[in-house]
Amino acid sequence: MYRVMIGGKSLCGSNYGSIPCVRNAQFAMRGQKRIGFPVAQAFPNILGKSKSSNGSVSSDVVKEEVGREMQYRLSTNSSSDEATYTAVAWSVHNRLVDSFNQTHEFWKKKDPKFVYYLSAEFLMGRTMTNAINNLGVEGEYAEAVREIGSTLEAVADTEVDAALGNGGLGRLAACFLDSMASLDLPGWGYGIRYKYGMFKQGVAEDGKQVELPDKWIPETGNPWEIRRPQIRFPVGFYGSVGAGGVWTPAETVHAVACDFPIPGYHTSTTSNLRLWDAEAVEEFDLEAFNAGEYEKAVASRRKADEIVAVLYPNDATEEGKELRLKQQYFFVAASLQDTLARFLEDHGDLEKLPEKAIFQMNDTHPTIAVPELMRLLIDVHGMEFNKAWEVTKKCLAYTNHTVMPEALEKWPVAVLAKLLPRHMQLIEQINETWLDSIKPHVEKKVAAAAPKAEDPADVPTEDSEAETVDPVEAALAEYSIVQENPWNKGEMLVNMAYLAVVGSSAVNGVAAIHSEIIKEDIFPQFVEIFPEKFQNKTNGVTLRRWLAYCNPELAALVTEALGTDEWVKDATLLSKLKPMAEDAEFRKKWRAIKMQRKEKLAAHIKEVTGYDVPVSAMFDVQVKRIHEYKRQLMNTVSLIHRYQKIKAASPEERAKMVPRVAILGGKAASAYYMAKKIVALVNAVSKTVNNDPEVGDLLKVIFLPNYNVTEAEVIIPAAELSQHISTAGTEASGTSNMKFALNGALIIGTMDGANIEIADNTGVENLFTFGVDAADVPRLREERKDFKDYDPRWVAAFDAVRKGEFGDAAYFEDLVDSVNDMTKGNDWFLVANDFATYMDAQDEADALYADEEEWTKRSIIYTASNGFFSSDRTIQQYADEIWNVKPCAP
Ligand code: NBG
Numbered sequence: 061m062y063r064v065m066i067g068g069k070s071l072c073g074s075n076y077g078s079i080p081c082v083r084n085a086q087f088a089m090r091g092q093k094r095i096g097f098p099v100a101q102a103f104p105n106i107l108g109k110s111k112s113s114n115g116s117v118s119s120d121v122v123k124e125e126v127g128r129e130m131q132y133r134l135s136t137n138s139s140s141d142e143a144t145y146t147a148v149a150w151s152v153h154n155r156l157v158d159s160f161n162q163t164h165e166f167w168k169k170k171d172p173k174f175v176y177y178l179s180a181e182f183l184m185g186r187t188m189t190n191a192i193n194n195l196g197v198e199g200e201y202a203e204a205v206r207e208i209g210s211t212l213e214a215v216a217d218t219e220v221d222a223a224l225g226n227g228g229l230g231r232l233a234a235c236f237l238d239s240m241a242s243l244d245l246p247g248w249g250y251g252i253r254y255k256y257g258m259f260k261q262g263v264a265e266d267g268k269q270v271e272l273p274d275k276w277i278p279e280t281g282n283p284w285e286i287r288r289p290q291i292r293f294p295v296g297f298y299g300s301v302g303a304g305g306v307w308t309p310a311e312t313v314h315a316v317a318c319d320f321p322i323p324g325y326h327t328s329t330t331s332n333l334r335l336w337d338a339e340a341v342e343e344f345d346l347e348a349f350n351a352g353e354y355e356k357a358v359a360s361r362r363k364a365d366e367i368v369a370v371l372y373p374n375d376a377t378e379e380g381k382e383l384r385l386k387q388q389y390f391f392v393a394a395s396l397q398d399t400l401a402r403f404l405e406d407h408g409d410l411e412k413l414p415e416k417a418i419f420q421m422n423d424t425h426p427t428i429a430v431p432e433l434m435r436l437l438i439d440v441h442g443m444e445f446n447k448a449w450e451v452t453k454k455c456l457a458y459t460n461h462t463v464m465p466e467a468l469e470k471w472p473v474a475v476l477a478k479l480l481p482r483h484m485q486l487i488e489q490i491n492e493t494w495l496d497s498i499k500p501h502v503e504k505k506v507a508a509a510a511p512k513a514e515d516p517a518d519v520p521t522e523d524s525e526a527e528t529v530d531p532v533e534a535a536l537a538e539y540s541i542v543q544e545n546p547w548n549k550g551e552m553l554v555n556m557a558y559l560a561v562v563g564s565s566a567v568n569g570v571a572a573i574h575s576e577i578i579k580e581d582i583f584p585q586f587v588e589i590f591p592e593k594f595q596n597k598t599n600g601v602t603l604r605r606w607l608a609y610c611n612p613e614l615a616a617l618v619t620e621a622l623g624t625d626e627w628v629k630d631a632t633l634l635s636k637l638k639p640m641a642e643d644a645e646f647r648k649k650w651r652a653i654k655m656q657r658k659e660k661l662a663a664h665i666k667e668v669t670g671y672d673v674p675v676s677a678m679f680d681v682q683v684k685r686i687h688e689y690k691r692q693l694m695n696t697v698s699l700i701h702r703y704q705k706i707k708a709a710s711p712e713e714r715a716k717m718v719p720r721v722a723i724l725g726g727k728a729a730s731a732y733y734m735a736k737k738i739v740a741l742v743n744a745v746s747k748t749v750n751n752d753p754e755v756g757d758l759l760k761v762i763f764l765p766n767y768n769v770t771e772a773e774v775i776i777p778a779a780e781l782s783q784h785i786s787t788a789g790t791e792a793s794g795t796s797n798m799k800f801a802l803n804g805a806l807i808i809g810t811m812d813g814a815n816i817e818i819a820d821n822t823g824v825e826n827l828f829t830f831g832v833d834a835a836d837v838p839r840l841r842e843e844r845k846d847f848k849d850y851d852p853r854w855v856a857a858f859d860a861v862r863k864g865e866f867g868d869a870a871y872f873e874d875l876v877d878s879v880n881d882m883t884k885g886n887d888w889f890l891v892a893n894d895f896a897t898y899m900d901a902q903d904e905a906d907a908l909y910a911d912e913e914e915w916t917k918r919s920i921i922y923t924a925s926n927g928f929f930s931s932d933r934t935i936q937q938y939a940d941e942i943w944n945v946k947p948c949a950p
Contacts, residue, residue, distance in 0.1 A: 117155075117197050117200050118200060119199075119200045119201075119203035119204040119207065120204075121200075122151065122197070122200045122201055122203075122204035123204040123207055123208065125151040125154070126144070126147045126148050126151050126204060126205075126208065127147075128151075129146070129147035129148075129150040129151055130143065130144075130147040133146075133147070133150055134146055134147060134280070139208065139209055139210070141210055141214050141215050141217070141218050142218045144205065144208055144210055144215045145188070145215045145216065145218045145219060146278070146280060146283065148188065148201065148204075148205065148212075148215060149187075149188055149219070149283035149284070150283045152188060152191050152192055152195070152201075152283070153283045153284065155195055155197070156191060156195075156321040156323060156330055157286065157321065159195070159321070159323060159328065159329075159330035160286075160319075160321040160330040160332065162328065162330075162950050163328065163329050163330050163331065163950045164332075165950075166948070166950035167246050167948060167950075170948050171406060171416070172246045172945070172946065172948040173246065173415060173416050173417065173418070173943075173944065173945050173946070174246045174247060174248065174399075174416065174417055174418075174945065175240070175245065175246070175247040175248075175417075175418050175419075175420060175938075175939070175943045175945045176247070176248055176249075176250055176395065176399055176417060176418070176419045176420070177233060177236060177237070177240075177247065177248070177249045177250065177420050177422060178250050178251075178391075178392060178395060178419050178420065178421050178422060178426035178429060179229075179230070179233040179249060179250070179251050179422035179423075179425070179426070180251060180252065180371075180387065180388060180391070180422070180423075180425035180426065181224060181225035181226060181229055181230030181233060181251065181371065181422070181425075182222075182224050182225055182230055182233045182234050182237070182249060182251050182333060182335075183222075183223060183224060183225030183226075183227070183230035183231040183233070183234050183258075183769060184221075184222040184223075184224065184225075184234045184320075184333075184769070185221050185222065185223075185231075185234070185605070185768070185769025185770055185773070186216065186219045186220075186221055186222075186769070186770055187219070187222065187284045187320075188215075188216050188219055189212075189216045189609055190238075190323075190604065190605055190609060191284075191323055192212070193325075193604065193608070193609050194238075194241075194242075194323040194324060194325045194326070194604060195323055196326050198212075220276050220278070221257070221276065221768050221769055221770050222257065222276050222284075223257035223258040223274055223276060223371075223768050223769070224251065224252070224253075224254050224257050224258075224276075224335075224371055225257075225258065225371070226258060226371070226372075226374065226685065227684065227685040228461075228684075228685075228793070228794065228795050228796070229422065229423060229461050231769065231795060232422075232461075232570075232599055232795055232931075233249060233251075233422055234769075235600065235601050235602040235605070235606075235795075235931040236249075236931055236934070236935055237249050237322045237331070237333055238322065238324075238325070238602040238604060238605065238931070239600070239602055239930075239931040239932045239934070239935040240322075240324075240331060240935055241322045241323060241324030241325075241327070241329050241330065241331040242324040242325040242326075242327060242329075242602075242604070242629065242932060243324070243932060243935060243936065243939070243947060244324065244327055244329045244947040244948060244949035245331075245935065245939055245945050245946075245947055245948075246331070246945060246948050247331055247945065248331060248332045248333065248334055249322070249332070249333040249334070250333075250334050250335075250336075250391060250394075250395035250398075251333070251334075251335050251336070251391055252335060252336055252368055252371075252387055252390070252391045253285075253318045253335035253336060253337045253368055254368055254369070254370055254371045255275075255277065255365070255368055255369050255370065256273050256274050256275055256276070256369060256370040256371070257274040257276045257371055258274055258371055258727065258768070259271040259272060259273065259274050259727070259730065260272040260273070260274045260766055261727045261765050261766045261767070262765055262766070263739075263743055263763065263765045266740070266867070266868070267739070267740045267741075267742075267743030267744050267746075267747065267867060268736065268739070268740045268743075269727070269728055269736050269739045269740070271730050273370075284320055284321075285318045285319065285320050285335075286318070286319045286320075286321070287316070287317075287318050287337070288316070288317040288318070288319060289316060291316065291317035291398070292314045292315060292316045292317070292339070293314065293315045293393070293394045293397040293398060294312050294313070294314060294315075294341070295312065295313055295314070295315050295338075295389070295390050295393045295394055296309025296311065296312045296393075297309055297310070297311045297312070297313075297386060297389070297479055297480070298310035298311050298478065298479060298481075299311070299481065300481060301481045301482050301485060305438070305439055305482060305485065306439070307435075307439065307481065307482035311363065312341050313338050313339065313340060313341065313360075313363065313364040313367060313390070314338065314339045314340070314341055314364070315336040315337070315338060315390060315391070315393070315394030316336065316337045316338070316339050317334050317336065317394075317398070318334070318335050318336070318337050319332050319333070319334050319335075320332070320333040320334075320335065325604050325628065325629060326628075326629070327949060328949060328950045329949055329950060334395070334398070336368070336390065336391050336394045336395070337368055338364040338365065338367045338368045338390065339361075339364055340360035340361040340363070340364040341360065342360055343360075343361055344357060344358060344361070345357045345358075345359070345360070366383065367383070367386055367387055367390050368387070368390075372384055372387075374729040374730075374731070374732075382475055382479060385428075385471060385475065385476070385479055385480075386479060388425050388426060388427075388428050389428050389432070389479070389480060389483075391426070392426050392428050392429045392432055393428075393432055395419075395429075396419075396429060396432055396433055396436055397436065399417055399419075400413075400436055400441075403416055403417060410437060410441055410443060410451065411443070411447060411451060413451055413455055414451060414454035414455050417455055418454075418455055418456075418457060418565075418942070418943045418944070418945065419433075419455055419456050419457070420457050420458075420459065420938070420942070420943070421456060421457065421458045421459065421560055421564070422459055422461070423459065423460065423461045423462070424458075424460075424468065424469040424556040424557050424560055425469070427458070427469070427556040427557075427559050427560045427563075428480070428483060428556075429456060429563075430452060430456060430487075430490070430559050430560065430562075430563035430564075431480075431482075431483040431486040431487050431490065431559075432483065433448075433451075433452045433455060433456070434448050434449065434452050434486050434490070435482055435483065435486055437451060437452070438486075439482070445489070445493075446493075449490070449493065452563055453563055453564065453565055454565050455565075456560075456563055456564045456565065457564050457565055457566040457567070457568075457942050457943070458557075458560035458561065458563075458564040458566070458567050458568075459567075459568050459569075459570065459597070460557065460567065460568070460569055460570075460574075460578050460582070460792075461570055461792050461793075462792050463574070463577055463578065463581065463582060463789070463790065463792065464689070464790070468555075468556070468557050468582070469556040469557070470543075470545075470553040470554065470555050470556065471553065471554045471556065472545075472551060472552070472553055472554075473542060473551075473552040473553065473554060474551075474552075476554055484554075487541060487542065487554055487559065488542065490541065490559070490562065490563070491540060491541040491542050494539070494541065494562050495536055495539060495540060498536075498539055498589055499532070499536065501588070501589060502532055502535045502536050502539070503532050505535060505588075506531045506532050506535050510531070538585050539558075539585050539586070539589075540558075541554060541555055541558045541559045541562060542554055542555075543555055557582070557583075558583075558586075561583055561586050561593070562586070564593070565593070565942075566593055566594075566595055566941075566942045567583070567586075567593050567594050567595070568594070568595040568596060568597045568942070569596055569597075569792065570596075570597065570598065570599045570792050570793040570814075571596070571598050571599060571792060571793035571794075571813045571814040571816070571817060572596055572598060572816065572817055573789075573811075573812070573813065573816050573834065574596075574792040574793055574813060575594070575595065575596030575597075576596075577789060577834070578594070579594050595941060595942065597934055597937050597938055597941075597942075598793065598814060598817055598928075598929075598934065599793040599794075599795050599798070599814060599929070599931070599934060600795075600798065600928075600929045600930050600931035600932070600933055600934035600935075601795050601798045601799050601802070601929060601930070601931055602930070602931050602932075603627070603628055603631050603802065603927075603930050603932075604628060605773070606776070606798075606799045606802060606803075607628075607802050607803060607923075608625075608628045609773075610772075610773035610774075610776065610777055610803075611653075611657065611776075611777035611803055613653045613656055613657065613777075614650075614653050614657075614777065614803065614804070614923075615628075617649055617650065617653060618634070618637065618923070621636075621637060621640055621646065622634075622636055622637065627927070629932070630932075631927030631928070631929075631930035631932065631933065632927045632928075633927065634802075634923060634924050634925075634926070634927035635924055635925065635927060636924075637920060637923060637924035638920075638921065638924040638925070640920055640924070641916075641917040641918075641920040641921050641924070642917070644913070646920070647913060647916040647917065647920065650804070650916055650919065650920055651912065651916050654778070654780065654804065654919070655675065657777040657778040658675045658679055658778045658780075659675050660774065660778065661679065661723075661774055661775060661778035662675050664764075664774055665723075665762055665764065668764060668765065669762060669763075669764070671750050671760060671762060673721045673760045673762065674719060674721065674757040674760070676719065676757075677718075677719035677720050677721045677757060677758075677760070678718060678719065678720045678721070678780050678781060678905075678906075678909045679721050679723065679778055679779055679780045679781070680720050680721065680722045680723065680779075680780070680781040680782075680783070680905075681722075681723045681724075681775060681776075681778075681779040681781065681782050681783065681800070681805070682695050682722075682723075682724050682725075682726075682782070682783035682785070683723070683724065683725040683726055683764070683767050683771075683772065683775055683796065684726050684767075684794075684796055685726050685727060685728075685729075685735075686726045686727065686728040686732070686735040686736075686738050686739055687732075687735060688734055688735070688738075688878075688888070688889050689786050689787055689790040689791065689889050690785070690786050690791065691785050691786060691787065691889060691891055691894075692724060692726070692738050692742065693738055693741070693875070693879065693891055694785060694891045694894065694895060694898055695722070695724065695783055695785065696724075696738070696741055696742050696745055697854060697857045697858070697891075697895065698857075698895075698898065698899060698902060699722050699745055699749070699759070699761055700745055700857035700860060700861070700866070701853045701854075701856070701857045701899070702720070702759055703745070703748070703749050703752075703755065703759060704853075704856060704857065704860065705717075706754070706755050706758050706759060707752075707754060707755070714758060717758055717906075718906040718907075718909050718910055719757050719758045719759065720758070720759055720760070721759075721760045721762065722759070722760070722761045722762065723762045723764060723775065723779075724742050724761075724762070724763050724764070725763065725764040725765070725766075725767035725771065725775070726739075726767050727766075727767060734874075734875060734878060737871070737872060737874070737875040738875065739763070740867070740871065740872075741861070741866065741867075741872055741875065742761070742763045743763050744866040744867035744868075744872075745761050745866050746761040746762060746763050747866075747867070748865065748866050748867075749761045750762075772796070772799070776796070776799050776800055776803050776805070777803050779800055779803065779805035780805055780806065780909070780915070780919070781805060781806050781807075781808055781828075781905055781909075782796070782797065782800035782801075782805040782806070782807055782808070783807075783808050783809065784796075784797045784807055784808075784809035784810070784812070784813070784815050785808065785809055785810055785831070785894075785898065786810060786812045786813065786889075787810070787812070787831075787837060787889040787890050787894070788810050788811055788812045788831060788832055788833055788834040788836075788837055789812065789834030789837050790812065790889070791812045791813035791815075792813055793813045793814040794812075794813040794814050794815065795814070797809065797813070797814055797815055797818055798814060798818065798926060798929035801818055801822065801922045801923070801925075801926040801929070802922070802923055802926050802927075802929065803923070804919035804920065804922050804923045805919070805922065806826070806827070806828065806905070806908075806915070806918055806919065806922060807822075807827045807828065807922075808827070808828040808829075808830075808898075808901050808902065808905055809827060809828070809829060809830075810829065810830065810831040810894070811829060811831070811833055811834070812831075812834065814929070815827070815829075817928070817929075818926060818929070821925045821926055821928055821929075822921060822922055822925040822926065823921070823925070826918050826921055826922070828901040828902070828904050828905050829901065830894065830897035830898050830900060830901040831890075831894040831897055831898065832890065832893060832894060837890065840890055840893055841888065841890070844882060844886060844887055844890070844893070845882050845886070846882075847882065847887070847892060847893065849892075850880075850892060851892075851895050851896045851899070853895075853899060854892065854895050858876055858880060861876055862876060879891045879892055880892070
């Protein structure tokens with residue numbers, strides 16, 4: 061029952077940017093000419109070699125290629141690092157394209173099942189170093205660049221991060237792509253090509269965060285992407301639905317494919333991240349222009365630009381903007397049309413789609429995929445509702461990444477019905493079908509819970525309210541995807557997480573504790589119905605970027621000790637390092653490398669902040685998005701205390717203190733009032749402490765602005781202590797904890813998220829753990845109104861803030877109140893509760909640091925124990941237990 065809405069010939073993109081297809085797309089487009097060609101044939105392998113033929117590329121060949129790019133692409137003879145970077149990048153680009161084409165030609169022939177990772181965010185960071193290393197041509201490139209007169213590192217340092225993500229969720233997606241390609245799994249990422257990434261963070265004179273646009277695409281063109289103007293799909297918005305579900309959108313834009321090749325590590329596979337750009341269907345209205353209506357002439361281009369303009373800079377906070385829903389639908393609709401078109405090139409029967417495709421929804425952002433797949437199957441391809449529902453459920457899987465209620469998306473029915481009227485109809489229909497299917501279960505449950513007649517106290521009296529509400533209907537409401545807003549009676553909301561759960565074949569959390577919490581607290585009613593749907597997939601990180609490339613010195617030592625670099629692919633081999641912790645010579649080498657990395661970070665700190673930091677001090681790091689639940693405030697209060705303690709100490713006492721460099725970094729969402737005050741407070745403390753001559757080298761407090769992937773690559777290898785101190789039960793997993801552990805930084809942390817599994821692997825005695833357990837949090841929150849047990853160190857620290865010893869006291873007043881005044885902020889995240897045990901854990905860390913041999917032993921044990929947290933392991937589990945996708949190496 062497909063319909064052509066506009067008339068004219070329709071276009072649909074083809075698989076690999078290659079084979080043309082003319083099909084009945086959802087809406088047709090006018091005046092578009094198809095240009096399609098099989099990439100691999102149209103572009104013969106110009107370099108004559110694939111990356112599987114590693115070693116056959118010489119530095120001379122590389123130099124020649126770079127020279128050619130300089131001459132013809134850049135038309136320059138500049139030898140600046142920027143120009144060299146661009147030329148080198150384009151030469152790497154060509155290698156990637158060769159490998160990409162070979163891979164996709166092979167996949168096309170073999171026709172394996174694919175996983176499509178749908179994500180609103182991919183926090184890729186820099187590409188060049190990763191690509192060169194994964195391709196296995198680092199030696200040749202390093203030599204070539206040396207001969208040109210620079211170093212690969214200096215050249216790579218000019219690349220701007222692709223920061224198309226907020227934090228952990230987006231970076232996880234990037235690690236997953238690396239692992240999928242490295243494991244030769246047929247899989248693509250699908251997302252949005254935002255014009256501006258996560259904002260750039262600066263710090264003003266008064267310590268407050270400043271947000272600047274993050275323009276990441278080079279003016280000269282992006283060497284890491286292949287724009288495919290021939291692959292475009294129409295995406296409609298607004299409009300009306302006629303009889304029989306015919307949707308006529310009032311606004312349509314084109315989604316245009318931009319491919320980012322993803323090279324696997326030392327394998328012939330290069331997979332793809334396809335990001336969609338938006339273009340107006342009619343770029344320019346000449347008629348309007350000629351009539352002097354200039355605004356109108358470019359209006360549709362503006363609207364298209366708006367969709368892909370910027371990544372919403374919020375992490376675990378609610379953003380109720382209609383534009384965000386528009387972005388979500390935009391990339392989901394394009395991605396689903398693209399995959400369906402590709403499927404239909406070689407297969408006829410869409411009922412068989414689940415044999416060839418599975419879509420992993422990264423959080424609720426792509427959940428509109430549920431009704432969109434239904435719509436495509438029913439309205440465009442004529443499938444019957446129940447069949448379409450079976451196909452949809454089999455094709456989708458959902459990962460939950462947060463328990464923060466404000467981040468569990470709920471769209472007002474009114475907003476959805478206006479923007480996507482047909483989808484709202486389908487959601488209602490899905491909901492009815494779902495509620496009908498579970499009604500017998502709910503009836504039984506209600507009957508079992510009904511008060512027994514012999515207990516008169518439980519029997520409702522005639523005029524009680526219970527009689528007016530049908531108990532089955534009331535119980536069913538708990539399961540309903542469409543619910544009334546409890547804070548705004550009468551407003552109906554679509555619970556996107558519920559829609560994702562009902563519309564998926566599997567639902568998973570991202571760490572063991574988190575997967576239990578979502579079963580118990582977020583989706584218990586669904587667990588009753590299909591317990592087997594719920595799984596755990598503990599997060600992981602790619603050891604390529606997060607150990608081998610960001611810490612080459614440590615990587616070389618590990619390789620030397622293990623006698624092989626196979627650990628880069630098989631992280632379980634790291635466990636063989638454990639005995640080395642007892643080897644004094646090895647420890648010395650280990651320490652020397654940490655020192656080298658600390659020096660590098662110290663130089664970076666000096667360059668960015670102007671502060672000198674002592675490299676002999678403990679480097680203590682907390683870098684992550686700023687959020688009350690992550691409790692940077694607790695860290696800051698402890699630093700104020702440390703400062704006060706130093707000030708009060710005698711010279712003898714001072715001589716015994718363990719010097720620290722406390723490094724904090726992270727962005728506060730632009731609309732997150734308290735988080736912004738936390739940034740300002742850290743900076744205020746930094747200013748006071750660092751400029752106090754009495755303190756000297758005993759304490760330095762550093763706020764490193766604009767924390768991003770590239771910053772992390774410098775910070776993490778240098779860290780000795782890393783802080784993961786969220787209120788138990790609030791951090792779904794955390795992934796930087798894994799990166800720090802793998803780089804030999806010890807953890808101070810709560811029993812939350814993946815910290816628990818890191819403790820299991822490392823031995824809990826090797827972590828500095830503290831704080832209440834997740835199970836106690838609800839009770840403590842209840843009791844918090846009566847909390848009086850403030851630690852004297854806490855009281856003294858806040859008194860100083862109140863007195864203005866750290867900047868503008870009035871500005872910090874409500875931040876202070878949020879954890880001190882139960883009538884105002886009520887300390888929801890139990891900062892005051894956990895402070896005393898946090899300080900104990902800090903004392904333990906200081907004591908251990910004084911013993912450098914013991915500290916080093918532990919550091920080695922951390923690296924040796926945490927190979928489990930490789931994203932290769934995580935992805936293998938997804939592939940085996942959810943996707944049923946098998947390796948297919950060209
Ligand atoms: C984040 C969690 C982290 C987790 C990452 C990746 C969101 C919504 N969630 O704890 O806060 O590590 O997801 O799973 O960004």
